Amino acid sequence: MLHIIAVCQIRDGGRGQDYYLRKIAEGKTPAEARRALKRRLSNVVYRTLKRDHHRTHPAVA
Structure with a gap:
């Protein structure tokens, strides 16, 4: 799933694409x-x- 999310972010623009291009x-x-x-x-x-x-x-720390 992380691969699909990464590829979509790179393709569609936004912060993920900015990070990739950086x-x-x-x-x-x-x-x-x-x-x-x-x-x-x-x-x-x-x-x-x-x-x-x-x-x-x-209650769980």
Whole structure:
């Protein structure tokens, strides 16, 4: 799923595409830039899951 999200963000523009193009400008290959975007997306998903878990289970720390 992260691959599909990354490819769509690169194609459709926005912050994902900006990040991808910035990595390309830094000298990364397209595959490396896509991998970096996927890593960034996975961090966003993880933070969202963690935040939602704490909202639904406030007693669990």
